[in-house]
Amino acid sequence: MGDEDVDEDMSDEEIDEYVQEKYSEWFEFLENFDQSMFFKEGIQEIMLDDSVNDLLSGIQKLPEWKWQVRLGRAKTPIRSRGATTSKLYVAPNIPKKKLRNGISNDRYKVEGLLKEENVLVMVDESALLFSPKRGLMITNIGIFWNSLEGGTGGIPWRINDSRITTIMINPNAFHLADIAVEIDEKLILPIGTVGPTNNEMLIISDLICSLIDIANEQHSRI
Structure with a gap:
């Protein structure tokens, strides 16, 4: 692991026992998620300052899939230029119904923890025939998900001097957002697969990396 406390012998x-002890608070979030854990001392939130607003305003807008019908043929997907994707929602343009659903217990089990202004971005799995159930919600308090394997969960940006250093997405997951976060450039914590999301996760990956930098810069000023 490259840690000075790990002996090569x-x-x-x-080593597993050492890792479990050193990163016990992160494992607790991953294995026994409860929203009350975000109120513990040492949990860092991102301040909603100009750097966050500038980041959100600069997020690339994806084209939206629309459908047209041609005689004698099946429906054909076409792209509508300049429209935002129906799967990626960026504050302050997140639909109110989706926003209220996100901060309730219906989707991410966080009722009472978040206010509408805490939510920065929401991304849904692609679902043509039913309402999406899985996805990610990026907030200034942390990252929340509803995954195929692990159900609902959440993780903060920083716990004391330990922090998320990057997000990892499996490029071979066949349109399934198979995601993990890296802690202190040493520990990888898998979030799980949050369903088909097409190209949205490429933008989410860049966004989270930028928010990690903002969180780190804000912490350095404390």
């Missing part, structure tokens, strides 16, 4: 079991 340690067994795999000893």
Whole structure:
């Protein structure tokens, strides 16, 4: 792991025990998520300053898939230039119904933790025949998800001196957003697969990396 406290003579079991102890608070979020954990001392929120507003205003807008019908043929997808995707929602233009659903217990189990102004971006899985159930919600308090494997969960940007350093997306997941976060450039925590999201995750990846930088810069001023 490249940590000064890890001895090269340690067994795999000893290294696992060390990692579990050193990053116990992160594992607790991942394995036993409860919104009350975000109220613990040492949890850093991102201040909603001009750097966040500038970041959101600069997010690339994706084209929206629309459908046209031609005689004797099946419906054919066409792209409508200049329209935003129906799967990616960026503040302050997140539909009120979707926003209220996101901060309730219906989607991410966070009722009472978040206000509407905390939500920066929401991304849904692609769903043609039913309402999307899985996805990501990016807030100034942390990242929240509803995944195929792990259900609902959430993780903060920083716990004391330990922080998220990057987000990782599996490029071979066949349009499934198979996601993990890296802690302190040493520990990888898998979030799971949040369903088909097409190209939205490319934008989300860049956004999260930028928010990580903002969180780190804000922490350095404390």
